[in-house]
Structure formats: C-alpha cells, structure tokens
Amino acid sequence: MNWLMRRGRMRGHFVVWGLLKINLWKMNLVRGFFLVGVLVFIAGCGSSELPNATHNFKEGISELQFQVLPNAPPDRIYQGSGFKIILEGENRAAYDLQQVDVKVVGLDQKYFALSNTEQTVPQLMGRSLANPLGDKEYFEFSGVANQLFENANEYGANYFVKASYRSKMDFADTICLNPNLYDVYDSGCKVETRKSYGGQGAPLAVTDIEEIMYPSGAGGEAEFRIHIANRGQGRVGVVTVGKAQLGNEELTCEFKGQPSNGLLPGGEDTRITLKTVRFTENVQEGVLVCKTFLKDSRSYTTTLSADFGYEYEWKRQFSLRLVR
Amino acid sequence: MAQQAEDTKSSEPVRGSSVASGEGVSRSVPLVIIFLGLGLFVWKMFYGPSLSTAVVSFLLCLLGTWALAEKIEKKKMALFVPLLLFSIWYFLFNRTVDPTNLLYLVLVFGVLSVILGFFTHGESVQPELYGLLPVVFFFLDIGLLEFLKGQLGLVPTPLLTALIQDIPWWVLFGVLTLPGKVSEKEGVNFAIDAFRIFAILYVVFVLVAPTLPAMTLGKDSVIPGVGQLQQAQAAERAKLHTESSFVSSVKCVFVDGTYDNIPGCVAERQKQVELGAICEQERKIQPDTPAFEKCKEDEQKRKERELLSVSGVNDPTISKPTTIMFVQGNYFPKSMVKMKGQPLKVSYPVEFKVDNPRKQEIAASFSCKFVQGQSEIMGEITSGVEQKLAGETISKTVVCQPPVGIDLQGNYNLMYMAELRGLTSRSRLQRVFIPVIKDVQAEAVMIKDIEQAHFGGGIFGGGNAVSQAPPDLARINFAFGNPLENPIIKPGNDLIVSSSIENTGNGKITRILEYQLKLGDAGLSVVSGSDASCLQGAGLEVPDQKMLGKQTVYLPTCFVALPKALQELKEYELREFEAEVRYDYMLTQTFPIQVNVVATT
CATH class of the missing domain: 2.60.40.3880 (Immunoglobulin-like)
Known part of the structure; x- marks a missing residue:
C-alpha cells in the first residue's frame, strides 16, 4: 500500500512538474514573441530609405543606372511578332544629367526591325533633398521580328545599349594651410600633405589631394594636386574644370599630362585646352594642379573647392532570340 | 707461334651478336649498300622517283636483310617475316589505315611470332626484331611521304618534306650495319659510332615528326592556294615528280646565278616545276610547246583564284540536311x-x-x-x-x-x-560596318566589342565570319571585305568580293543555271573596271575536276565600293547579306x- 502510495505520489510529482514546465515554457515563448515583435517594429521604423534633413548625397560613387524591364523584351520572340525593349534609367548620382542619349546598337534590321534606335532626354535630375531618389525615365524601343532564314530553328542576336550624357561634379573640403614651414611651435591646424576621398556622388571622383607648401615672401605659395579618376562602370570622355577656389580666392589651375600642342592621339579636338583633359580608353584619370600665393603667414583652415564638367558613356550587352 | 695465332685471330672475321658493335662482321655487304644507296639517292635527285628506283630500293631492302642475317647465328629466316608482312600491307592492302585491316595484320604478325617462337624456343624473336630495321628504312625511302599525303591526308611542310626526301636513307642503313671496328684508327671508329647514334635518333625523329602540328600544313603545294584539303588531290600531287629543294638550290646558284635571293629563287623554281609537272604528267601536254605554256598560265590563274577561295560552313541553326x-x-x-x-x-x-x-x-x-x-x-x-x-x-x-x-x-x-x-541553295554572310573613329584606342575597343558580341561563336555570336548555308547538295560560299576574311569593315578602301560554288552532296553538279550575290541591297556597287559578273551570272560550265575529291566552281572576283550611307555612320551597323545559286545535280x-x-x- 505504502509502495503504491509512494508510486502514486511520485507520479503525481512528475505530472505536476511536467505541467509546471509546460507553463514556464509557454510564458517564455510569449515573452520571446513579444521581444521579437518589438525589435521588428523598431527595425522597421528605422529602415526607411528616406534621408533625413542632413543627408549628404554628394558622397560615394553613383551614376545613371539601367535595367531592362521583365519581358521587355521577352526571352523568345516569335517571327512576325512585335516586341519592345524597355529600359528603366534611374539617376542615382547627386547631379543633374544633361542631354541623356540612349541608343540600341548592333541589331540587324533584317531580323529585328526597330522603329527607333535612339532616344534623347534633355535632363535627368540627380538626387537631392527635394528629390532623394533621383529622376527615373523609361526608354522604349519598339520593333517587329521578321522571318528566319530558310527553315532555321532560331536566330540569336547580341546588341548593345549605349548611353551618353554630360554632367558635373563638385568637390569641397576643409584644409589646413600653414605657410610657416619652420615654425614648429605653431599651435594652429595640422597640415595634411595627402588626403584621400571616396567619391562625390558621381562616377567621376576626386580621389586624392596633395598639398605642397613653398615658403615665399611674407606668406607662401600653395600648390594643390587634385587627382581625379573615373570610378563608374562607363567611360569618361572630356573633363573640364570650372571654378576652383581656396576660400574666396580663385585658384590658377591646369591639367597636367596634356600634349603641348593640344593634339591627342587619333585626331585633333579643338575643345582641348589646359583647363580640359580627355580621358583615354586606357587611362581614365588625370591630375589638376592649382596654385596660389598665401598672404597670411600663420596657419589657418579654409575651404578648397572645385567643380568639374564631364562627358560620360556607358554601354552594356544584351541578347534577343528569334524563334520559329 | 703465338704471333701467328694472333695474326690468324685478327684476320678471321668474328661473328658478333650486336648490330651496334658488330665486331668482326664482314664490311662488304654494308659497303655495297652504302654505295648503291648513294647512287640511288643521286639518281632520284635528278630524275625523280620511279618504278625502277622503287625496285632498287626493294633490292636494297633485301640486301640489308641479308647484311643483318650475317650478324644472326640462328633462325635467319625469321628476319624476313617483318618484310613479308610489310610487303603484304604495302602492296596488297595498299597501305591501308583501316583499323580492321591493320588489326588483322598485327594479329597475323603476332600469331606467326608466337608460333615461330614456340618452335624455336624463343630464338626467332631477335631476328624478327632485326628484320624490322630494313623495312623501316624501305618505308622511309619510298613510302612515308606518299603515305602521309595519300592515306593520312596530312600535308607535310617543306621542312618535313626535305627531312624525308633529301636524306640518303640506304647510306644511313649501310653505316648502321657496318662492323663496330671499321678501321684501325680509333678516331674513325668513334666518328662512325657517333654517326650511328645520330642516325638512330634521326630515324626516330622523322617517324615522330608528322605528329607534330608544326610539321604539317593545310596547303598541299609550294604554290599558295587551295582553301580545302583534298585527299585525292594530295595523293595525285604526291605522285608528280617535283624538284627537290636541294636540287633547286644548286640550280639557282650554278644555273641561274642567283646568289642574293636563293630562297625566292627556289620557291619560284619549284612553282614552275610543279606547274610543268601538272601539265606534262597529268594533262599529258608536250613540254616546250605553246599549248604547254598556255596550260601553265591557266593553271597559275586557277591557283590564284584558289588563293582567294572562300570557304563556307553549314548553318548551325538549320539542322535538317537535303x-x-x-x-x-x-x-x-x-x-x-x-x-x-x-x-x-x-x-x-x-x-x-x-x-x-x-x-x-x-x-x-x-x-x-x-x-x-x-x-x-x-x-x-x-x-x-x-x-x-x-x-x-x-x-x-x-x-x-x-x-x-x-x-x-x-x-x-x-x-x-x-x-x-x-535546285536552289541560299547562303548568308554577316558583316559589320564601323564609323570613322579618330581615337585609335576607342576604335580598338569598338572592334573588340564587335568581335566578342557578333563573331565570338555560338548561337548569339554568329558562329564565325564565313558564309553559312543549309546542308544542301551544293552551296554558294562568298565573302567580301578588305582583307577578305575580316568581317569588320572600315570606310576608306574598296572591298574585294570572292565566291565559289561547292558540291556538298554525294553526286555531281552538272550545270550552274544562275547565281546572285545580293550586295546591291546595301548599296554596294562594283568598281568600274572590275568584273561585274562577280555579283551575278548564268549558264556556267562546270569543269570535271577529277583530281579534287569535291567539285568546286570558282566564280570571278571583283572590287566593290561602299555607299555614302555606310561611310558616314555614327554607330556601327551589323548587316546580313544573302547569295543564291540555282543548279542541276546528278546522282x-x-x-x-x-x-x-x-x-x-
């Protein structure tokens, strides 16, 4: 009897303990779900793409981006049927694009007769506080697929989408100037002889600046070597420097590495001057050298700024398949 | 007495067992082979190979086998087994490369060797192996070149031809079979031993050389031309007597007096000799007659057309043949x-x-x-x-x-x-017209993009830059450009157009009713002074080309000019052109x- 009772008690304990465990587990589960839900809520609130009021778009490398809309064109096009190539162009750069020209190149009209192979948009606004996503434009090319050769099963064609436009890039940074090279006790700012940058919100970027001071007279002479390079997926053509200033004073600048007679390999371009550089296919970078005389002999910080205009080309290969 | 024994000993020939050492073996047979081999070589250099030289070569082979027999003490008859089997393969089976027949012969050789070996307790193996040597040299002397060209369809380079043709093989064999001690002078013996080693290495090299890609070509004569390798033509040409490059060099120096450009003189001589050989030996025209000169001229023109011959391929998008x-x-x-x-x-x-x-x-x-x-x-x-x-x-x-x-x-x-x-057959050809680009680097990038996108191969890449046609009984191959094979056309130069009609079926083209290259659709026009029949024609005779395995009718070539529209492009344009031929066909x-x-x- 006692044994039975003991057994019963033990069984009862187990049952109670089991029930307790279940209850505890349920409570923890509820707590867990609650915590996860709170976290999701916070993350969701915090993941909005919309920038806040102080977001700087003029940083990093950004450019006009294209993508083909799904089924425009479809994977297979039947002979004798119409088709469309629709490209969505989104300007993710921080600057407006001028004269955006988009072409479809390389399709044989015998098989794919396009009604238009080129479209131009006068302007595509860049990203800004007023337009944080940048302008988006759809470029549509309509065509008709003709007949296959003899009793061929299919015909495959590669073609290129080429886009070209003009845009600009602004650079600005605070730098330290110290014309007094021999004063080691100057408690002003520290000169950085070389500074690197990650881009200004365009495919063309100022990558480095070298600061060289020459003691001269009351102040000194400052030389700034501004290195620019193409960091985008396309090709930069002609780059022109606009206004370059140190504080409020204009700098005297010229691109280095130009042929002295202004002629470049492959032909003459009358637009090329000392304020202009043409990036070649193999060399997509340049150096702008700016100089000025400093009046103050003490160290101080000021703003170095420059703006550049450039031509840009981008291309990408796509395919069409004509089937029976 | 000891001196006498020594003298006797030194005067008696000692039977050796090794070819390389061959101590004391009689020198007479190898010397005969050397002199006869030299005579044969000189005769062939000036008068070319013939049935007589083949017979002499075979006799030398027998002599060589006999020379080796002197080195073997036992079972000398086994020496002739490889020669017997080689003769069966060479003459009865006509140098077949058919795997079944070859296997049959190898099996017979194997079975014979086993039977002989069984009854001779293995003593016939060595003689059989020795018996292969004269056979190899016989093959090198008269058969290898023709075998490469005729049976394997390979075309040796001039270098390989010279390496095979311009070597006195039986002289080499004679030296190999000389006794180890030819002379009392150690220097002479050393030189002969070194020469033997070189000879063995050389033989091995020549046997292996045809497998090297650099030693064979797609061209089958010194006259450049012939877009396609034709086995039958190669076999026919292999039988023609052409001048050895060594003889041509000698004649250039001593007959023509050309010292400053011997390679050019040799090439020209060989070209004229080959043209003459075709007219005399194939066309059976008497040399030194007006008809002979006319034949050489016509053959030269035919070769020049073949120089510009274009090839075509089956259209990969069309799978069903006619x-x-x-x-x-x-x-x-x-x-x-x-x-x-x-x-x-x-x-x-x-x-x-x-x-x-x-x-x-x-x-x-x-x-x-x-x-x-x-x-x-x-x-x-x-x-x-x-x-x-x-x-x-x-x-x-x-x-x-x-x-x-x-x-x-x-x-x-x-x-x-x-x-x-x-019957009608159509072909298509792709060409890309590019604009004038002043920047050389930019032009290079554009050309590279075009090559990769449109001529890189595969269904999207166009496959290649030659014309494509359905697998019909005949097709018209055509191309145009400057140079001809380049599918990317820059403005500026006139373009050369070339075409041919190729028989791709199992019968014969009997008549070309008409042909047309539709280049005018893009505005291309024949340049004045050029043969306008290059773009279209009718009622062509089809020559009976027995030498060629496949019929090919070469059409006239001409120059065409680009229209203004294609000279002032802003972007490149890809265009496809068609050609058509109507013909009669006989099966x-x-x-x-x-x-x-x-x-x-």
Missing part, C-alpha cells in the same frame, strides 16, 4: 537464273529517296545502264523517266529493265542515274547484279 539516294529494297533481284535462249523478263526496282526539308519543287530525270567491264547497255526506265517531285519527304520507285532483245549474262553493275533540275549509284544462264535440258 539528301538524295537510291535504296535497294528486298525485291531487288541481285542474282537470278534464266534458261539459255529465253528472254530475260526481269525488272530492277529501287527506291529513290529524297529528304527535302526546304520543300523545293524538283524536276527529275531518271536513267539506268548495265555496265560490264568496258561495255555499257542502256536500260529502260519503266516507272516514268521525267517526274516532278515535291514535299518534305519524297519516295519514288524507279524501275529499270534491260532493253528488249538484249541477252544479259554474267555480272553487271546496274547504274541508276537521277538528274535533278532547278549516280551502282548496284551489282548477276544473271546466270543455264542450258536447257
């Missing part, structure tokens, strides 16, 4: 018996099958004949001589009967002929039959 054939059915009486004096009442039906995926309408004419040796008896087609055929798959029974009153007896080849008239197919006649009882 085929025609006669098929012998179960009711075809291959063999039959008739009573003597009774008329032969038999019909020979065959099926004429056409796969016609492009659904052409074909007018066909059928005929047949019974061929026995040199005699031919025209048969009668009772199923309809002229027929109009249409559809994707065509199958017609064609019945041939012997003419009434003709008594057939014995073995015949029954030849069926089908002439198909008005001939033979079936053996037998008619046995028995006497009436």
